[in-house]
Amino acid sequence: MNASCHAGSTPAPASSSIANVLSVAGVDPSGGAGVLADLKAFCACGVYGCGVIVALTAQNTQAVTGVHVPPTDFLRLQLDTLFADVRIDAVKIGMLGSAPATRTVAERLAHWQAARIVLDPVMIAKSGDALLDKDAVAELREALLPQAALITPNLPEAGVLLEARAPDTPREMRQAAEKLRRLLPDDQRWILLKGGHLPGNEVYDLLFDGERMVEFHSPRIATRNTHGTGCSLSSAIAAFLGRGFAMEEAVARARDWLHEAIAQSGALSVGHGHGPVHHFHALWSGVR
Numbered sequence: 454m455n456a457s458c459h460a461g462s463t464p465a466p467a468s469s470s471i472a473n474v475l476s477v478a479g480v481d482p483s484g485g486a487g488v489l490a491d492l493k494a495f496c497a498c499g500v501y502g503c504g505v506i507v508a509l510t511a512q513n514t515q516a517v518t519g520v521h522v523p524p525t526d527f528l529r530l531q532l533d534t535l536f537a538d539v540r541i542d543a544v545k546i547g548m549l550g551s552a553p554a555t556r557t558v559a560e561r562l563a564h565w566q567a568a569r570i571v572l573d574p575v576m577i578a579k580s581g582d583a584l585l586d587k588d589a590v591a592e593l594r595e596a597l598l599p600q601a602a603l604i605t606p607n608l609p610e611a612g613v614l615l616e617a618r619a620p621d622t623p624r625e626m627r628q629a630a631e632k633l634r635r636l637l638p639d640d641q642r643w644i645l646l647k648g649g650h651l652p653g654n655e656v657y658d659l660l661f662d663g664e665r666m667v668e669f670h671s672p673r674i675a676t677r678n679t680h681g682t683g684c685s686l687s688s689a690i691a692a693f694l695g696r697g698f699a700m701e702e703a704v705a706r707a708r709d710w711l712h713e714a715i716a717q718s719g720a721l722s723v724g725h726g727h728g729p730v731h732h733f734h735a736l737w738s739g740v741r
Contacts, residue, residue: 472500472695478547479508485729486681491688493732498692505531508550514724522550525557532561543569543695545688552589559596569694572601573687574610603643605687608650630661671712678718678728686711
């Protein structure tokens with residue numbers, strides 16, 4: 454399936470209006486990851502984007518040099534003020550940074566009965582820098598995972614969540630997906646285990662709902678422009694869920710869009726490290 458992620462290519466969601474999708478995450482000043490990248494993915498995928506800031510980073514394409522977490526009272530105020538006024542059709546959760554922030558987000562999303570939550574358990578930056586405190590992992594596992602419609606860990610993140618070695622073969626990925634699924638409630642919840650860390654010429658991802666495993670394969674693109682790929686993928690999935698697509702279709706369309714965003718990333722020139730993907734490849738096709 455080759456689905457471009459632009460408005461007008463897909464049917465409307467349950468509501469006749471354009472969907473509103475929220476990113477709850479940190480800020481990457483380079484724009485390649487975090488809330489800024491999420492908003493780009495939302496716009497490219499035809500939804501209206503909102504953002505609640507959990508953490509501020511000093512970051513570029515090469516390193517994270519600092520993280521600042523605002524007071525949880527203000528985080529709570531951001532969430533409550535937004536939900537009191539705006540209909541939120543889906544939520545993407547990214548970098549949370551600390552246990553108090555994780556707990557606050559979990560409490561307020563439960564209070565507002567947020568729907569279609571996509572949880573990207575951001576723990577490690579592309580540069581290798583830690584983005585989630587160790588004491589926040591248990592909070593994330595216990596308070597947020599049960600609320601998520603989908604969690605999207607990569608292999609190292611799966612290892613952290615399972616307190617085990619990261620899977621390093623497709624067979625171990627299938628075993629890990631089964632164990633991760635047991636962390637979620639028994640109703641309709643999904644795991645998307647991303648296999649980008651595996652060697653080879655293909656990228657292999659695995660979607661699992663507790664009964665059926667759906668495999669996705671795509672050619673690996675030789676590029677350094679992979680900063681924020683996890684953020685962008687989870688945001689695109691949330692956008693499609695907000696628009697009313699079923700989970701399998703939302704994941705398939707989001708993967709197709711991200712693959713092209715990576716393939717077209719050479720049109721950008723951002724930094725000297727791991728550059729961003731080209732979120733607007735379908736909209737800026739004639740822009741140079």
